Amino acid sequence: MIKLQVIGNLGKDCTTNNVNGRTVMNFSVAHTEKYRDASGQSKDRTIWVECAYWTEKTGIAPYLKKGTQVFVEGQPDIRTYTKGDGTPGTSLTLRVASVQLLGGGGRGEESTDTGSAPPPAASGGSGLSGEEDMPF
Numbered sequence: 001m002i003k004l005q006v007i008g009n010l011g012k013d014c015t016t017n018n019v020n021g022r023t024v025m026n027f028s029v030a031h032t033e034k035y036r037d038a039s040g041q042s043k044d045r046t047i048w049v050e051c052a053y054w055t056e057k058t059g060i061a062p063y064l065k066k067g068t069q070v071f072v073e074g075q076p077d078i079r080t081y082t083k084g085d086g087t088p089g090t091s092l093t094l095r096v097a098s099v100q101l102l103g104g105g106g107r108g109e110e111s112t113d114t115g116s117a118p119p120p121a122a123s124g125g126s127g128l129s130g131e132e133d134m135p136f
Helices: none
Strands: 004-010 015-019 022-036 042-054 069-082 088-101 109-111 115-117
Touching: 004 042, 042 069
Parallel strands: 042 088
Antiparallel strands: 004 022, 004 069, 015 022, 022 042, 069 088, 088 109, 109 115
């Protein structure tokens, strides 16, 4: 099994749809990294990850707004398709297993495996204090 973990900001508000009797929340996560090119100029590169969260637990959807920082974990789903001009294309969608809101607010986590849970720093189970209880 391949598992991807992504930290980034939502590019637009989450949408919730019903597909064949199942609920899916769709959103995109962007991560921008800074680097220097061969001439020493500072550059930005943004990577976008499309996410599909198949779950009946949609309580987190109102919090998944453009700009919100999230930690998303799941399995990649790679699809090939034919573009409008007839050339082949490939897309990557992350089949989300869990999503956690970051950046404060104590809004918690929602996961297909565990349901709602407090954020790691608020769980009290690590035995660490201060900066040591940060998950990264």
